Amino acid sequence: MSPSMTALVVEEENKKYQRGVKHLCDNGLTKVPTKYIWPEPDRPIFTKFDKLTKPKQNLKLPIIDITELLGPNRSHVLQTIAEACENYGFFQVVNHGMEGDVSRNMIEVCKKFFELPYEERSKYMTADMSAPVRCGTSFNQSKDNVFCWRDFLKLSAHPLPDYLPYWPSSPTDFRSLAAIYAKETKDMFDKMVKAILESLEIDGDGDDAAEELKAGSQLVVVNCYPPCPQPELTLGMPPHSDYGFLTLLLQDDVEGLQIMYRDEWVTVDPIPGSFVVNVGDHLEQRRYKSVLHRVLVNSTKPRISVASLHSFPFTSVVKPSPKLTDEHNPPQYMDTDFDTFLQYISSREPKWKNFLESRKIHHIR
Numbered sequence: 157m158s159p160s161m162t163a164l165v166v167e168e169e170n171k172k173y174q175r176g177v178k179h180l181c182d183n184g185l186t187k188v189p190t191k192y193i194w195p196e197p198d199r200p201i202f203t204k205f206d207k208l209t210k211p212k213q214n215l216k217l218p219i220i221d222i223t224e225l226l227g228p229n230r231s232h233v234l235q236t237i238a239e240a241c242e243n244y245g246f247f248q249v250v251n252h253g254m255e256g257d258v259s260r261n262m263i264e265v266c267k268k269f270f271e272l273p274y275e276e277r278s279k280y281m282t283a284d285m286s287a288p289v290r291c292g293t294s295f296n297q298s299k300d301n302v303f304c305w306r307d308f309l310k311l312s313a314h315p316l317p318d319y320l321p322y323w324p325s326s327p328t329d330f331r332s333l334a335a336i337y338a339k340e341t342k343d344m345f346d347k348m349v350k351a352i353l354e355s356l357e358i359d360g361d362g363d364d365a366a367e368e369l370k371a372g373s374q375l376v377v378v379n380c381y382p383p384c385p386q387p388e389l390t391l392g393m394p395p396h397s398d399y400g401f402l403t404l405l406l407q408d409d410v411e412g413l414q415i416m417y418r419d420e421w422v423t424v425d426p427i428p429g430s431f432v433v434n435v436g437d438h439l440e441q442r443r444y445k446s447v448l449h450r451v452l453v454n455s456t457k458p459r460i461s462v463a464s465l466h467s468f469p470f471t472s473v474v475k476p477s478p479k480l481t482d483e484h485n486p487p488q489y490m491d492t493d494f495d496t497f498l499q500y501i502s503s504r505e506p507k508w509k510n511f512l513e514s515r516k517i518h519h520i521r
């Protein structure tokens with residue numbers, strides 16, 4: 157083949173990958189295409205040796221019971237939240253008040269969305285980061301050299317009436333079920349914020365963070381991970397930390413989420429109907445850490461997860477609470493805002509903790 161012919165073939169192949177993993181799989185696949193093969197050190201299983209000597213052990217995250225949090229044991233639960241945010245950056249929430257039907261319906265209707273013909277889903281595919289609804293694939297499909305085994309649907313969700321008219325109208329019950337889900341997740345977030353601020357002892361008068369977060373942004377990200385013929389060669393999502401204050405993640409019963417714990421990747425055990433909550437970049441300070449996590453895929457079961465990312469309004473300047481900084485504890489990061497983040501991701505990929513690192517202040521002592 158002439159070099160120009162080869163270039164054409166590569167361009168055609170790339171176009172195919174832009175349509176997403178679901179589309180690729182629907183057309184039959186027995187091997188992972190090169191585009192999705194990660195360099196060896198980044199793959200899920202490093203060596204045969206690791207596989208043989210380390211029994212597969214899942215991580216049981218600290219569990220927070222919301223009814224306990226709202227009862228006489230509040231201070232004890234706040235202590236558990238503080239320890240979880242310090243030691244793991246993650247915890248699981250049970251008895252959160254969301255009816256089982258609401259979360260199950262959300263997962264089911266999202267499954268149906270990804271089963272729609274490609275042409276229907278492609279209506280929402282856009283490179284415009286500010287679009288209220290955005291379908292796509294991989295992590296950052298216009299920048300990624302190696303692709304991830306993941307398709308997504310991102311919905312701006314707060315304030316809901318501003319965005320709901322743009323949400324997919326097919327499947328027919330998508331909008332109504334996703335709207336209930338988004339609203340109840342937002343209510344759960346508002347409760348979590350109060351608890352988190354209290355656990356840091358920065359709640360109460362003179363700190364309007366809770367009010368600002370209540371009026372803040374919510375992005376519902378539906379992740380679809382189709383079964384993968386060679387899951388050991390690829391990743392559903394690369395190591396990253398979440399932009400925002402807190403993420404509330406609903407998973408179906410298929411495991412896949414791994415978090416970095418004591419310098420190792422450990423799989424989080426899914427608890428049906430629970431939420432995995434994690435510290436985002438905006439909540440990181442001396443005590444709580446925004447922890448790296450990634451997603452593995454598997455060869456047999458499709459997996460759906462719904463991440464609800466919450467933060468300050470897009471117009472806010474994000475800066476440390478004055479109650480957490482003083483002469484001896486100066487701010488660790490420069491004040492930042494959403495425009496700075498958008499500029500950052502338009503020039504490179506926000507993998508690992510790159511964005512947060514880029515805002516770090518290097519104090520000279």
Ligand code: OGA
Binds near residue numbers: 449
């Ligand atoms: C995310 C994320 C984990 C998962 O959407 O940011 O980390 O299990 N998702 O899908």
Ligand code: NI
Binds near residue numbers: 396397398403449
């Ligand atoms: Ni994440």
